[in-house]
Amino acid sequence: MIDFSPPKPIKQMNNVVETVAVNMMRPVSRYFDENEHEIPWDFINFMHTAVKSMGGISMAPDEKKEKKKDADKKKKKHPPIGYQRLAHMVEMLSWGDAGMYLCVPGGMLGSAAVSAAGTPEQKKRFLTRFMGDEPVFDAMAMTEPQAGSDTSAIRATADLDEETNEWILNGEKIFVTAGDKALEQSNGFIVVWATIDTDAGRAGMRSFVVEAGTPGCSVTKMEEKLGIRASDTVSIVLQDCRVPYENILGSPTVKKTTKGFKGAMKTFDATRPIIAAQAVGIARATLELLKEELEKNGVTIRYGTPRQKLTNIEREVIDMEVQLRSAWLLTLKALWMADNKIHNPKEASMSKVIGGDVVVKITQKAVALLGPLGYSRDMLLEKWFRDAKITDLYEGTGQINRLVVARHILGYRGSQLR
Amino acid sequence: MYSFSPTEEQQMLLDAIGRYAENDLRPAAREADEETHFPPNIIEKGWEMGVLQASVPDEYFGFGEHSAVTGVLAAEAMAYGDLSGTLAVMVPNLFVLPLLFCGTEEQKQEHIPPVIEAEWKPYTAALMEPKFDFDPNDLATVAEADGEDYVLRGEKAFVPFAAEAEKMIVYANLDGETQGFIVSADGEGVEVGQRQKLLGLNALPLFTVNLESVRVPQRDRLGGPEGHDFAPIIDSSRAALAAMAVGMSKAAFDYAVEYAKDREVFGVKVAQKQAIAFMIAEMGTEIEAIRMLVWEAAWMLDNGQREASKTAYLALTGAANMAMMVTDRAVQILGGHGYIREHPVELWMRNGRGFATFSGLAMV
Ligand SMILES: Cc1cc2nc3c(=O)[nH]c(=O)nc-3n(C[C@H](O)[C@H](O)[C@H](O)COP(=O)(O)OP(=O)(O)OC[C@H]3O[C@@H](n4cnc5c(N)ncnc54)[C@H](O)[C@@H]3O)c2cc1C
Numbered sequence: 001m002i003d004f005s006p007p008k009p010i011k012q013m014n015n016v017v018e019t020v021a022v023n024m025m026r027p028v029s030r031y032f033d034e035n036e037h038e039i040p041w042d043f044i045n046f047m048h049t050a051v052k053s054m055g056g057i058s059m060a061p062d063e064k065k066e067k068k069k070d071a072d073k074k075k076k077k078h079p080p081i082g083y084q085r086l087a088h089m090v091e092m093l094s095w096g097d098a099g100m101y102l103c104v105p106g107g108m109l110g111s112a113a114v115s116a117a118g119t120p121e122q123k124k125r126f127l128t129r130f131m132g133d134e135p136v137f138d139a140m141a142m143t144e145p146q147a148g149s150d151t152s153a154i155r156a157t158a159d160l161d162e163e164t165n166e167w168i169l170n171g172e173k174i175f176v177t178a179g180d181k182a183l184e185q186s187n188g189f190i191v192v193w194a195t196i197d198t199d200a201g202r203a204g205m206r207s208f209v210v211e212a213g214t215p216g217c218s219v220t221k222m223e224e225k226l227g228i229r230a231s232d233t234v235s236i237v238l239q240d241c242r243v244p245y246e247n248i249l250g251s252p253t254v255k256k257t258t259k260g261f262k263g264a265m266k267t268f269d270a271t272r273p274i275i276a277a278q279a280v281g282i283a284r285a286t287l288e289l290l291k292e293e294l295e296k297n298g299v300t301i302r303y304g305t306p307r308q309k310l311t312n313i314e315r316e317v318i319d320m321e322v323q324l325r326s327a328w329l330l331t332l333k334a335l336w337m338a339d340n341k342i343h344n345p346k347e348a349s350m351s352k353v354i355g356g357d358v359v360v361k362i363t364q365k366a367v368a369l370l371g372p373l374g375y376s377r378d379m380l381l382e383k384w385f386r387d388a389k390i391t392d393l394y395e396g397t398g399q400i401n402r403l404v405v406a407r408h409i410l411g412y413r414g415s416q417l418r
Numbered sequence: 419m420y421s422f423s424p425t426e427e428q429q430m431l432l433d434a435i436g437r438y439a440e441n442d443l444r445p446a447a448r449e450a451d452e453e454t455h456f457p458p459n460i461i462e463k464g465w466e467m468g469v470l471q472a473s474v475p476d477e478y479f480g481f482g483e484h485s486a487v488t489g490v491l492a493a494e495a496m497a498y499g500d501l502s503g504t505l506a507v508m509v510p511n512l513f514v515l516p517l518l519f520c521g522t523e524e525q526k527q528e529h530i531p532p533v534i535e536a537e538w539k540p541y542t543a544a545l546m547e548p549k550f551d552f553d554p555n556d557l558a559t560v561a562e563a564d565g566e567d568y569v570l571r572g573e574k575a576f577v578p579f580a581a582e583a584e585k586m587i588v589y590a591n592l593d594g595e596t597q598g599f600i601v602s603a604d605g606e607g608v609e610v611g612q613r614q615k616l617l618g619l620n621a622l623p624l625f626t627v628n629l630e631s632v633r634v635p636q637r638d639r640l641g642g643p644e645g646h647d648f649a650p651i652i653d654s655s656r657a658a659l660a661a662m663a664v665g666m667s668k669a670a671f672d673y674a675v676e677y678a679k680d681r682e683v684f685g686v687k688v689a690q691k692q693a694i695a696f697m698i699a700e701m702g703t704e705i706e707a708i709r710m711l712v713w714e715a716a717w718m719l720d721n722g723q724r725e726a727s728k729t730a731y732l733a734l735t736g737a738a739n740m741a742m743m744v745t746d747r748a749v750q751i752l753g754g755h756g757y758i759r760e761h762p763v764e765l766w767m768r769n770g771r772g773f774a775t776f777s778g779l780a781m782v
Pocket of ligand 1: 109139140141142143147148150175177225233393394395396397398399400403418692
């Protein structure tokens with residue numbers, strides 16, 4: 001039965017997360033924007049304790065837990081809501097501060113990859129660390145200087161040293177979100193994509209877990225960015241970096257399949273709508289502030305009035321509300337599908353397309369509508385304008401996600417629409 | 419608990435409507451548009467789907483309970499076939515649902531059963547007016563109390579089937595409030611004007627109606643002497659029109675997708691060009707996003723949510739923009755062929771522009 005009411009546990013969680021966003025993020029939001037590369041440890045430590053008490057968060061819920069939940073479900077008839085809950089949390093934290101949200105320990109893209117493709121032993125080895133006393137971070141390193149959207153162009157290599165039974169990784173990764181925190185600031189790990197067969201194209205691509213402190217793996221650069229400055233984005237060089245044989249995620253043999261690569265794609269089914277949730281959070285913060293400011297200045301929005309009678313500002317705000325709400329609902333639908341194990345790559349990319357679009361439009365419009373106030377750093381609006389743009393870039397640019405949506409609609413393979 | 423899947427019962431209804439849209443409405447749509455007339459047997463068949471009958475309780479001879487969610491699902495599925503046809507099939511909603519929402523017990527007993535029991539008959543309503551900034555909450559048509567009666571004066575437009583209607587609900591401005599009055603179409607002072615010729619909706623007979631001091635007894639004021647709240651009526655109308663915009667846009671979208679996969683240019687299919695594929699991706703995305711907003715608005719209406727009215731308004735606002743965007747692009751994707759009346763996309767484009775204007779032309 002069609003139902004738009006948030007489940008009770010989500011409502012309760014949302015209240016708590018809102019308190020965190022209001023009290024622990026907004027007050028320091030400007031500070032960490034202006035002091036790039038400083039780390040919001042107070043927030044991180046708080047979130048670490050909070051997240052631990054929730055039993056951890058992950059973009060890819062642990063299968064065992066899922067199975068147990070499935071069993072429970074048969075008893076209690078509660079359908080799974082893990083991703084929907086995560087979406088609400090990410091939306092609210094991003095409403096607080098999109099860059100600080102990316103500093104929440106445990107449960108970023110690296111652990112999502114381990115959850116999605118790892119064996120039970122690997123999950124135990126790599127994921128239990130998030131439940132320790134200290135906050136621990138993870139990251140995912142796919143992008144290289146010459147390979148962004150076109151991930152098949154990556155050059156990082158992994159060679160097996162049969163004598164020691166170790167993988168030797170070589171290459172350079174860029175734009176690794178939280179790479180510094182994963183490798184330098186905690187006992188975390190990164191998941192590195194490399195090829196085990198340079199002639200095999202995507203079929204040769206595999207991911208490897210590289211733990212903090214592994215010799216031959218170093219952070220070489222911290223980027224300075226337009227926005228989300230509280231989040232570190234780093235370059236990582238791998239130079240004869242040796243990791244145990246067991247650190248490969250998925251099968252070590254190259255078959256004429258692209259299964260390894262498809263493993264990466266599969267995590268997108270959850271991570272893309274989660275980025276959309278991030279976009280929606282920033283957009284909602286913006287729209288709320290815009291409406292507050294307008295109201296202070298005597299502008300009320302006359303919902304229900306024909307457009308011919310509205311002022312331009314009213315029409316703009318109403319259109320923003322349409323965009324924001326419809327984008328959020330599509331995001332929820334994509335994740336509801338993921339929770340219910342309904343094949344969702346089309347909806348996942350759709351939500352990313354519309355989320356990225358909507359937040360960029362809303363923040364850009366809002367800055368302009370508030371004139372000199374909007375453009376000023378007295379308000380956070382100009383920051384959100386800068387933060388917003390990232391959601392249209394990472395986890396597949398707007399263009400790449402349009403390609404994915406179009407391929408699914410048209411029933412095309414990558415080779416038919418590139 | 420979020421859920422985006424219809425009930426089994428709803429799904430059965432949707433399957434039936436889907437077949438009707440595809441096998442009956444769509445094949446008749448072009449000729450109906452050209453001949454400015456929808457074959458009555460097809461309208462009757464649509465009526466027999468029982469969407470309205472199923473939303474009326476059995477004490478008024480229906481067989482169900484009203485649900486805006488079921489209504490928008492049905493409207494969306496039917497409009498996939500043809501918009502004029504769907505509006506025609508659903509015209510009696512314009513009379514019955516305001517009574518169901520706002521009527522007194524007596525009014526319901528008297529007026530609903532004759533519509534519900536019989537074959538499709540044009541019971542209708544008159545809300546719109548011929549002015550550029552028409553506002554359903556600020557009507558130019560006025561109602562004045564005169565002793566025990568009300569007297570209505572003004573000009574209405576876009577009144578479906580007015581020429582053959584038996585009764586209609588006429589909306590008028592009574593002391594600043596939009597109020598409905600049950601009026602006999604052949605009553606004194608009710609002058610049905612010319613059939614209107616429009617940009618779209620050619621198959622739907624729409625008329626101007628002049629009200630020259632039409633006298634309405636108090637018992638025919640919708641909701642009785644105290645009148646009624648107009649919000650449930652306009653909310654329902656917005657949800658219905660938004661749902662139809664989604665269904666019709668989906669039709670244009672699917673047609674353009676199939677065409678783009680078939681047509682070759684420069685040695686590849688049109689759809690293989692990114693400029694086209696990206697349009698397709700955006701059309702598909704926007705349809706799905708607005709669709710969720712329409713569903714949410716309907717769900718809110720059913721559940722008496724505080725933001726229901728606003729959401730219905732947002733849904734129609736979004737759906738009107740989306741429908742124009744999608745239908746325009748559908749024509750564009752067919753190129754010059756899209757401009758030729760052999761293809762349905764130009765019809766959808768003309769109808770698509772209407773959602774910014776239509777008000778009170780449909781209810782769910
Ligand atoms: C702050 C930040 C954090 C990031 N975090 C991570 C991370 O944690 N891990 C990670 O691996 N990467 C990360 N990235 C990298 C990010 O995913 C890439 O930047 C992104 O995928 C785009 O790649 P690119 O920058 O090389 O652009 P390019 O691929 O060079 O694209 C340039 C332009 O061409 C367009 N384009 C590309 N291909 C096509 C096509 N086929 N059709 C049409 N248009 C096309 C793109 O949309 C874009 O507009 C991050 C980036 C940033 C900025």
